[in-house]
């Protein structure tokens with residue numbers, strides 16, 4: 542390494558240590574990949590600790606690598622001269638320019654500059670936004686942002702929802718998985734993939750080694766999403782055509798199903814539970830199953846002759862049963878508002894985390910049955926999928942069936958279309974059109 546490169550790296554180290562780093566760019570790429578334009582480097586504060594984030598800017602995509610600071614400076618030293626002919630560092634007080642000509646001595650110039658403000662590290666920014674529209678180019682490919690990174694008119698609510706989902710996902714993952722480790726996520730009924738890309742991109746940028754599979758009934762959406770993933774160079778993100786009920790999720794660490802229609806949410810919940818996913822997130826929609834079967838107790842009969850109240854009550858009972866069944870199956874469950882109802886009516890989220898030590902199932906099973914019994918519900922899709930008889934005359938899941946024997950151990954479901962393995966095709970009925 543020449544003195545000039547060493548001095549440049551010293552400036553960068555000092556800027557990182559003193560919080561004075563404004564911008565660092567490696568430019569004038571030499572050979573190698575003709576689509577690579579430059580590399581942008583900046584310090585970020587991740588939960589795993591400080592890192593240097595390298596964004597490799599290609600013609601149509603960005604690739605991000607987060608490295609521990611010293612590993613980052615070593616990489617920069619290796620890239621300078623070999624892969625890039627110039628580097629610019631802007632700090633709050635200085636501009637440092639390095640030129641490494643193909644032949645001849647490297648030159649370093651320092652100029653003081655008008656005091657600039659250091660941008661906040663990602664940790665500070667992430668409180669507001671995990672998905673930055675200027676960096677996440679997939680948002681443009683999916684029609685959410687303009688080429689320049691502005692949010693398209695009419696897509697503001699979608700953009701807020703995407704960010705809110707990423708925030709919830711990161712928050713719910715807190716403490717569940719080793720920081721920055723390898724993880725698999727399954728998105729059931731992923732539609733146009735907004736939230737699938739959001740999960741993949743935000744977790745990659747946060748340093749996780751994440752692999753994501755999206756499953757969607759509509760082949761046109763699957764083709765679109767695979768095209769966007771390929772163009773973005775998103776290794777480990779794939780989409781496949783199929784139904785939720787007909788897909789083997791293998792052993793995902795995280796399973797999500799957002800706005801999957803009616804009982805498709807139950808299919809997804811059952812898949813997540815039976816596969817032993819550590820975290821399950823669902824945002825249910827169109828609760829059609831229970832409404833015709835509600836037999837409310839006498840005090841509620843008058844109120845529930847009004848269609849809208851019956852509809853809301855059916856939604857409430859459906860989601861309350863889902864939460865109670867998740868608890869019976871060994872999960873801690875939280876139900877909360879996903880996004881303000883002003884943005885979408887489908888605004889409820891159920892988050893379930895698998896308990897290390899399941900609670901005794903007897904009382905939990907009784908709670909499920911009491912709730913179902915109160916509304917005269919004898920059957921519900923998730924209960925059926927889990928082999929949990931709601932009717933009192935059935936087998937007692939709390940005492941006998943529910944001792945855990947009817948819930949397979951994680952990974953005991955047949956495998957075959959695991960992460961990175963081509964899908965085995967779809968089975969089961971196709972859902973109503975989205």
Ligand SMILES: C[S@@+](CC[C@H](N)C(=O)[O-])C[C@H]1O[C@@H](n2cnc3c(N)ncnc32)[C@H](O)[C@@H]1O
Nearest residue numbers: 730731732757758784785799800802805972975
């Ligand atoms: C309302 S969209 C939501 C898409 C995405 N999850 C989101 O929140 O942006 C529901 C999607 O789920 C798909 N879907 C519904 N039922 C399904 C099933 N049983 N199997 C696979 N896909 C399903 C639909 O085709 C549709 O694209």
